Amino acid sequence: MSSNSIEPQLPSPLEPFRLKHWPENAPKVWVKRDDLIHPIISGNKWRKLAYAELLNDEQVISIGGGYSNHLHALAFKCLIEGRNFTALVRGNYSKNPTPMLNDLTSWGCNIHYITKVEYARRDSPEFQGWLHDTFGKHTFIPEGGSTNHAVRGIQDMMKEVFFQSEALNFSPDLFMAPVASGATLAGMITGAKASQCVLGIAVLKGQDYLEKQVSRFLPSETPTWSINHTFTHDGYAKKTPALTAFCTQINTQEQLQIEPVYSGKVFFALDQLITNHAFKSSQNIVVIHTGGLQGARAS
Ligand SMILES: *Cc1c(COP(=O)(O)O)cnc(C)c1O
Numbered sequence: 001m002s003s004n005s006i007e008p009q010l011p012s013p014l015e016p017f018r019l020k021h022w023p024e025n026a027p028k029v030w031v032k033r034d035d036l037i038h039p040i041i042s043g044n045k046w047r048k049l050a051y052a053e054l055l056n057d058e059q060v061i062s063i064g065g066g067y068s069n070h071l072h073a074l075a076f077k078c079l080i081e082g083r084n085f086t087a088l089v090r091g092n093y094s095k096n097p098t099p100m101l102n103d104l105t106s107w108g109c110n111i112h113y114i115t116k117v118e119y120a121r122r123d124s125p126e127f128q129g130w131l132h133d134t135f136g137k138h139t140f141i142p143e144g145g146s147t148n149h150a151v152r153g154i155q156d157m158m159k160e161v162f163f164q165s166e167a168l169n170f171s172p173d174l175f176m177a178p179v180a181s182g183a184t185l186a187g188m189i190t191g192a193k194a195s196q197c198v199l200g201i202a203v204l205k206g207q208d209y210l211e212k213q214v215s216r217f218l219p220s221e222t223p224t225w226s227i228n229h230t231f232t233h234d235g236y237a238k239k240t241p242a243l244t245a246f247c248t249q250i251n252t253q254e255q256l257q258i259e260p261v262y263s264g265k266v267f268f269a270l271d272q273l274i275t276n277h278a279f280k281s282s283q284n285i286v287v288i289h290t291g292g293l294q295g296a297r298a299s
Helices: 043-049 069-080 099-106 116-120 125-135 148-167 183-191 209-215 241-253 263-275
Strands: 014-017 028-033 059-064 085-090 110-114 138-141 174-179 197-202 224-228 284-289
Touching: 014 148, 028 148, 043 069, 043 148, 043 183, 059 069, 059 125, 069 085, 069 099, 085 099, 085 116, 099 110, 125 138, 148 183, 148 284, 174 183, 174 209, 174 263, 183 197, 183 209, 183 224, 197 209, 197 263, 209 224, 241 263, 263 284
Parallel strands: 028 284, 059 085, 059 138, 085 110, 174 197, 174 284, 197 224
Antiparallel strands: 014 028
């Protein structure tokens, strides 16, 4: 990927979406195209990093997996802002780097592989101590970029939807998005109106765990929200034949692209819930396309 374009496309488009086989009285669906914000820093990772406090002169360090959309987005942000970036990557890909890691290398990032055991201790004081001993002074951005700043960035996305839906003459009843570290859903919940509902689609197995991940960013009073755990397709970054077939169908027949880790699971859930009449036909549903297509590139 080579694009030094920094100008984000904001507000991202809000577009109607309908699959041919949906029943006549299916609810109305719109897609918030955050996947179109930026060719590289895409989707919710652009939103989540918009208010990140990267101090001048300090190197930036973050952590994630070998396909991480977050590391990819943050690495490019550091490149265009002229900052030194170190990615702590779970697992050792040095002999077989992913397309994401190849991009980081070509952008001059420092890649430091850590073991799964080290990764599991990432939130401990010992790990933070090790970071300081090894890398010196730095700004640490947690996994997925999930901080209170990230929640604020997502709230801006919700504000865009309010203005856009008003212009399009409808009022959203329900918002849908994938859930991994939870900050995106938290931003949607805190940005929604009291009368609106927010539905997260779990992309990994984590009943209760994911609810806790979201709740850590929430005040005591919130609009109604929940997480549906039935569409994980065996776990994080796992896929079933049904999910693969669904993604292929959308990518060949519709005007948008999805991938199986995040957006594929959300659109799959949307399709299942609509065909099973889980929503009222009077509902207006806004699905957030959180981007992430870089992660689907084959190694
Ligand atoms: C990271 C990511 C998510 C998950 O967002 P969280 O805030 O961690 O829940 C969803 N979709 C895409 C495309 C992502 O890259």
